[in-house]
Amino acid sequence: MRYLEFSFKLTPQSSDFEDVLIDLLGEIGFDSFLKSTAPDEQMRGYIPVKDFRETDLKNCIADFPLPDVDISYTYQEAEDKDWNEVWEKNYFEPLVIGDQCVVAASFHQNIPQAKFNIIINPKMSFGTGHHETTSQMLKAILSLDLKGKKVLDMGCGTGLLAILAAMKGADNCMAIDIDEWCVNNAMENLALNHINNIEVLLGDAAGLKDKGPFDVILANIHLNVILNDMPDYIERLNPSGYFLTSGFYLDDLPRIKEKAESLGLKLITATDERLWCCAVFQRIE
Numbered sequence: 001m002r003y004l005e006f007s008f009k010l011t012p013q014s015s016d017f018e019d020v021l022i023d024l025l026g027e028i029g030f031d032s033f034l035k036s037t038a039p040d041e042q043m044r045g046y047i048p049v050k051d052f053r054e055t056d057l058k059n060c061i062a063d064f065p066l067p068d069v070d071i072s073y074t075y076q077e078a079e080d081k082d083w084n085e086v087w088e089k090n091y092f093e094p095l096v097i098g099d100q101c102v103v104a105a106s107f108h109q110n111i112p113q114a115k116f117n118i119i120i121n122p123k124m125s126f127g128t129g130h131h132e133t134t135s136q137m138l139k140a141i142l143s144l145d146l147k148g149k150k151v152l153d154m155g156c157g158t159g160l161l162a163i164l165a166a167m168k169g170a171d172n173c174m175a176i177d178i179d180e181w182c183v184n185n186a187m188e189n190l191a192l193n194h195i196n197n198i199e200v201l202l203g204d205a206a207g208l209k210d211k212g213p214f215d216v217i218l219a220n221i222h223l224n225v226i227l228n229d230m231p232d233y234i235e236r237l238n239p240s241g242y243f244l245t246s247g248f249y250l251d252d253l254p255r256i257k258e259k260a261e262s263l264g265l266k267l268i269t270a271t272d273e274r275l276w277c278c279a280v281f282q283r284i285e
């Protein structure tokens, strides 16, 4: 898939402002980001060429919710083939969640071992475990007993969450993403981890009608998709089943909770890291 690579200059520069911009860009089709790691370095964002509409981007910047932040950008076409190398050289270190879970790439050396060892070749797909939403989802999955459970991972990205669920004993998992690149990358990652009980599909909530039901549904996407598609997800969730969701800010938890409660869910736990929230709900009706 052809991508555009954007460099965003935020003045003043701040990691929190970048997080807010990432959230907004996610809503207009950007699906991968590299935050700045040094003063004067520019944050980068990636969007499939087919999804880019400059008016959406201009509106997004004009409506930026924090006052006194100036945002400018430049862009160029990114070649798919470069990205694995960029990650490999600069960004992707193994993620270690205590002695429970390690996420590493096949090019890493001397990887620490844990109960669940996952290999991911991230390419352009979101979901190496390094984003606060993914790492909180991993921790939430680690806290559940998934033996024999049917799991749905909506917005699977690299497939990382579904892979951990399968390693924890889940059965008949399904992983779905709207982006063909992610679907291919997820299938590659399943093979790398020798997982053969996850079906990966291209699509969104509209394709769920004849699927499931599921005991556990995972959805780390973003606020608008979760609010909009939650009824379709929950229709496929078994009684007492769990809905684990992230991709939104802690400030938006009340909206997510209100929607979830209207669908017969009860909030069990909510965590937050660097403004990002992850919530675990259980179906009580």
Ligand SMILES: C[S@@+](CC[C@H](N)C(=O)[O-])C[C@H]1O[C@@H](n2cnc3c(N)ncnc32)[C@H](O)[C@@H]1O
Pocket: 031, 125, 126, 127, 128, 129, 133, 134, 137, 154, 155, 156, 157, 158, 159, 160, 161, 176, 177, 178, 179, 182, 203, 204, 205, 220, 221, 222, 225, 247
């Ligand atoms: C924030 S990433 C999460 C990836 C991975 N599940 C993780 O936890 O790291 C969101 C993913 O959702 C996908 N996505 C966006 N809108 C979607 C929709 N309406 N239905 C299904 N997937 C969607 C994107 O392509 C992207 O791969």
